[in-house]
Amino acid sequence: MESEREHFNLSGPLHLTFVDWSNAHHRRSVAASLVQGVYILERDRQLKREHPIALAPPWWEFFHFKLLRQLVDDADHCTFGAIYEYRPPTPHGHQSLDASPRYVIAFRGTLTKAESFARDVELDLHIIRNGLHETSRFEIAIQAVRNMVASVGDSNVWLAGHSLGAAMAMLAGKTMAKNGTFVPAFLFNSPFLSAPIERIKDKRVKHGIRIASSVITAGLAFASKRNYNNQQADSRSVATDPFAALSSWVPCVFVNPGDPICSEYVGYFEHRKKMDEIGIGAIEKLATQNSLGGLLMSAMGRDSEALHLIPSAVLAVNLSPAQDFKEAHGIHQWWRPDLQLQSNIYKYT
Template structure:
């Protein structure tokens, strides 16, 4: 009996040592200079700091990656890696999102843990801290998940849409549920890589319903065949306009050219906003996702392309106009040239030496992706009574 007890204790010690030494343990690879919420947050909330928010949301997404890793490695509650990535910020896991095709975990709902907060004398939720966060992971290149992850990657590559995936439906239902429960202003959605693609599209789907959920998208995918074909068409159209401009002019051809140029200009976000009325302006004001991209990451770098050469003057106006509507808040890593795996990695976004620049121009790709929100009138928001 004594030997059996000793063996159990020895196994527990080994499990703890493995967790402590694991490269993905929170205390090993997590953020270094981010304190857990404490009573000081009642006076000056850390959640008002954009760097803090970026760090926490990226950690929540890392937790989802590790939830799936814990599942694949059959880890128990005693040696699981994922929990510390949300517990450190006083949140708790309330729902895991499962892909029914392979049983993998691709997302999680994390909610403010009032009990854990009270234990550290945090009597109320700090200002700016969301009541619930939907976090969505990207692709994991390991046997159990690679097939379905790549299937959705190819879906986006082919169609620039993820609506046909079972994950889209599950994620949308989860986000809508917590938004209705707590109020959309108290809920956030965050994703990395493929997960950022899902986060963008489920966030946009709710925005069409009049529910505006704060979104944080890390290394969102920007490369697709649909986009490439569209760009080829745009280049061909531009070349044709240049050719026509070289032809002998007449009053009739000049009128046609001017008309074509006016139609082409409406493709930019800055031109079609005024044409769509008050409801669409309200939509833009209420839903502006936050994008975090790295120019060395060829998967997401297309988001840094501006609305077009004709928008250079508009970019100058952006710096001095508070009324300028933008499609997204675009934060660009400014470290210089990096290797792809480093540039696409999630850990860069909670790094202590992160160097970001906020882009002042509108993203051409984001403008196009959100255009459907404002081309047709959004649904009227329904009156809901969020839980306190």
Template sequence: MGRGFIRKKMEGGAMSSNTDDFSNFGPFHLTSIDWTNSYYRTSVASSLVNGVYTLEGDRREKRVGSESLANPWWEFFNFTLMETLIDDDGAIYGAVFEYNLYSLYQNTPNVKVPHHVIAFRGTVLKGKTWKSDMKLNLKIMFNSLHHGGRPVHAMRTIRSMVEKHSESAIWLAGHSLGAALVLLAGKSMTSVGFLLESYIFNPPISTIPLEQLPGGDKIRGAFQIAKSVVKATVAVALADHKFQEDNTKTASWIPYLYVNPKDPICAGYINYFKHKTFMSKIGASKIERTGARKSVRCLLVRGKGKTSHSDLSTEPLHLLPSADMTVNYNKPTKSTTAHELHQWWERDSAMRENWESCCIRPYHKGKLGQLKQLTLEK
């Protein structure tokens, strides 16, 4: 899924001619960056992702020299393009950026500043790259994204950066299909002890978006509870033989998620975390965790084989114990659809009042801090 997917459906395939033009479309109102402010961090991260979209647009449209449009998306925020990540078909799917002013903040406590940001675009339904993009989207649906050539290349790049630099100064950012890459990479790196700050915009989720189905909250809630109980029972009976605890390493990774309830691609995260919180309140967390760890397909296809609790390839990509989630409740318009990336650098402060922040934690703050320290020590 990607920047143009919903717009293509709503506008008959027409793409606005200025979407790559920073001077018309970007967050040029941010003349200085307050790294202690989450809105500023969100705007920078989403702009760098849009820079990757525009890099691919420049390549595809053969825009070079003064005609290229990509550079302002990172240069405006004092970043330098270090490396472009290129797929087998020659398309640019990601980039590594370096923050030029990082050294000024090294001795500043309690300020989140990246030294490097690795950013990934979503699906582009133009040129030849749409085929490889859609193949990866299908892999997301069948929980096999880790088998793709692009994810393997992306993970190799991230591991190399972590080996060269402190992971505390490396950020990941992605939109839609790119958000799925960040989820995969973030969870994988966390499983080996590296916690990468991650900004995940409109990530796809392979569940029914209950928020958009008819019926009241009670009906939707009852459906979710029933599904968790059935899946947990089947998982215990066929595979794991016990209810699951949270993976403490994954629980210590707290990515930033950005979703819109009108976006069918990512809306399911809202109900997922709502259900997770409710099950915790009624003392049924183990049932919810056990049921969530396996998709219906995994239970049917792999149910007879035991799997490791840390085997990320067998669990749904969206499975997260912890998150800082921002929900944009603004209604889509003709110029702003629910899946668009540019909603996350919204210039109108009144519109930002309709953003809701949700912090999901499986443990209290002190316990989570202990888990994070243990993860970093391993």
């Protein structure tokens, strides 16, 4: 059954009659629309909607993109990603093409439809276990990213994703950044696995819990690393510190405070700043690189890196009220023209 939200002409950003690539709202709206295009590609496949009744093409054609390739999962043969090529019309004076991508690799999130739901949930569980990097879907994704970057360069490629797809794009971006390749990324409602501390209304209680959590996490991390290499963790140089090596990669992370799946990014970055202000930034510097779950798995001998731990980001928080979780977590919010957005840049030093 078709949903109104699948139709670009009914729910897409029709107000963007031209794209100014130097405008952050325009870039965000286009990236989110291309991710929506992947969702609808899979729905078209499931419902056997082909040209001329397919609903997916307007989500990229409106912005002068061409679908180059669909990324297909080898387990259930669903479409989980897409590679788009930007083919602008003859440039006009009001268009800024300097900041435009040549290619965008986009990933969808979980679809609650029978044909893809089981595999998507399996991938969601891999995120919880910090094991997304071990999946065949991610291997397909990272190979596509590597091949495209090798062909056209990192500055010509964007990554974009929503929810599970944002986790996929996040992991791909981190993997590339560890090798010195920094691919621009637009991450919508990316999962942050943590207790929902951000939903606590009392700021003093919330801050106290975060300090206690940081002290415990930093202590365990210090003990773990000291046991591993018999030297203090904070004596490592940037050259051998993978977290510091990632600091030059600054993805755009879009979160909604009403979405418990991603809202902890707000506290993650704000708390780091507050810890610096009260003079205990060294503790938070160690804590921010680790998660309790990741430390536990490492102690059990499993290679584990919490996906959500990133050193730097442009964090954009949607302050517009959401009626429910579905709206707070949805992709459609990110191209609304009346979006109340608060953005901050956080750099790891």
